[in-house]
Amino acid sequence: MRALRILIVLVVILGGLFVIADRVAVHFAQGEVADKVKARENLSQTPDVDIKGFPFLTQVAGGSLDDVEIGIKGFTTPAAANGASIRIDDLRADMQDVRFSGDYSSATAARATGTATISYDELMKAAKTEPTNLGVFTAQVAGLSYGGDGKLKVAFKVSVLPKPVYLKSSLAVEGNQLKITADGLPKLGALSIGESQIRSVTDFRQAINRLPGGVQLDQVRATPDGLKITVKGTDVKLGG
Known part of the structure; x- marks a missing residue:
């Protein structure tokens, strides 16, 4: 024992x-x-x-x-x-x-x-934040934030309007790029301008090159804290 x-x-x-x-x-x-x-x-x-x-x-x-x-x-x-x-x-x-x-x-x-996070301030680097001449007025992206339901809220500023127009945009991954596309065109009252001209400002892409280890983008969605990829x-x- x-x-x-x-x-x-x-x-x-x-x-x-x-x-x-x-x-x-x-x-x-x-x-x-x-x-x-x-x-x-x-x-x-x-x-x-x-x-x-x-x-x-x-x-x-x-x-x-x-x-x-x-x-x-x-x-x-x-x-x-x-x-x-x-x-x-x-x-x-x-x-x-x-x-x-x-x-x-x-x-x-x-x-x-x-998983990873991209802040909205960082994403603004890819947007057209400087006034862009669209013929009868200039336009620019004035801000990005969470729009609910995984969407992006885009503040679209037009030179002839007193306040920004807010849009909801969808997010997608295409290869090594994040693609931001407005769900609909902003309502600009009596102003008349082609869709492609407006989308040249509202829609944009951000390339994400060479992530650590060679991992690739898979999915993206908007959250209150930024983009979650x-x-x-x-x-x-x-x-x-």
């Missing part, structure tokens, strides 16, 4: 030591992954990395990790064709089936999904 108690105590102690070693190893690995992602994506801040699953050491021994979550507080995309870059806030990506290279210098996730990808690089 005494021998059994000693054996149980030893098992508990060894188990505790294994857990401690496992947690120390995962903490170190999270730091290494964070540094590699920061260097690869040229980030100004070190991202948050959370390696899921237990035990970690057995996953490493198998050459892959089941689930790695990465959070980037702020990421500025490379400049688009119009010369404007855009800041993406709180990008969070869930990487699954992460496999290491032979020398463990890099890692690739078989698939990834994530979802991203996805396969064979996503974490570093190296």
Whole structure:
């Protein structure tokens, strides 16, 4: 009986030591992954990395990790064709089936999904905020905000009207671009002007170039806090 108690105590102690070693190893690995992602994506801040699953050491021994979550507080995309870059806030990506290279210098996730936010102030960079000559008057986008039901509210300012006209616009993803399209034309009273001219101001696009790891835009919707985008990808690089 005494021998059994000693054996149980030893098992508990060894188990505790294994857990401690496992947690120390995962903490170190999270730091290494964070540094590699920061260097690869040229980030100004070190991202948050959370390696899921237990035990970690057995996953490493198998050459892959089941689930790695990465959070980037702020990421500025490379400049688009119009010369404007855009800041993406709180990008969070869930990487699954992460496999290491032979020398463990890099890692690739078989698939990834994530979310991020773009503020309305940032999106204004893509809109025509300067007065645009439409012939009988000038027009511009004076503001963007949440319009309810996942729609964007656009303040359309016309030089000959005392107040902006408000429109609701739909959002869509086309390739690497966010597409903003007014649901209907603004009512401008007795003013007469072609639809294409008005839409040259109300409708616009914003390119989102080279997201971290090569993930791609998936969906977009407007919320009270800004545009919420979802991203996805396969064979996503974490570093190296």
